[in-house]
Amino acid sequence: MTKTLDGFTFDLPPTPEQVIELAHQHRRNLDEAIFHQEIHLGNFCLAQRKRVYDFTRQLDVQQREDFYSLYNGELLRIADDDELHPVHAERGVGVFAIALVMGIIALVLYYAFIRNVVGY
Template sequence: MTTTIDGFSLDLPPIKAQIIGLAQLHRKQLDEAIYHNELRLGDFCLAQRKRVYDYTRELNEEQRADFYQTYNSELQRLAIDESPHQHENENPANVKVMIGVLVVIAIVLYFVFLAPVLH
């Protein structure tokens, strides 16, 4: 027997790879939901957890505990891993270019505004 949660099929009882796949799907959906202004993230996450809760009611207590242990462990692992939207460290060359541009702007502003007033 299989059940579908958010388009992801799970056996009853699920195998570990399916639980990990569901956690990864939920993390991906959450990452995508962050950029949708019309979504309230709290409601979105609660809806995900409610669908998982409803599914786990079909499992016995031992299977349910194993499911949550695997599901939560995978979500924690994904939270620790680098976010797919995390920016790379700034390139030191970019910082030097920005400082150079700011110096040029400061020099131009000095000669346009302060030099005529001081002379």
């Protein structure tokens, strides 16, 4: 039994080579879409993932997990590193920085308003 998705003919269940080729094709489609101003990337990616989702509904649970494991793993493997937004910068703000800012805000509020209201 075969099924077509984005121009590829898949066996059911798809072979690992077919899944990897689909991931590469989706990456190429995204690279091309980036340079077209009339394409909204969010909608483009959602539509692409929706087609994959609809395709995987025809597989049983284990086949679906294997498909997504291969597909997502290959997309991560071929992803470009973003030097402007490194992974370590995504950790968030440290607790010390938050406490320092809150302390500064408290001091400003104290000297600007509370001292005048209390009468010190």
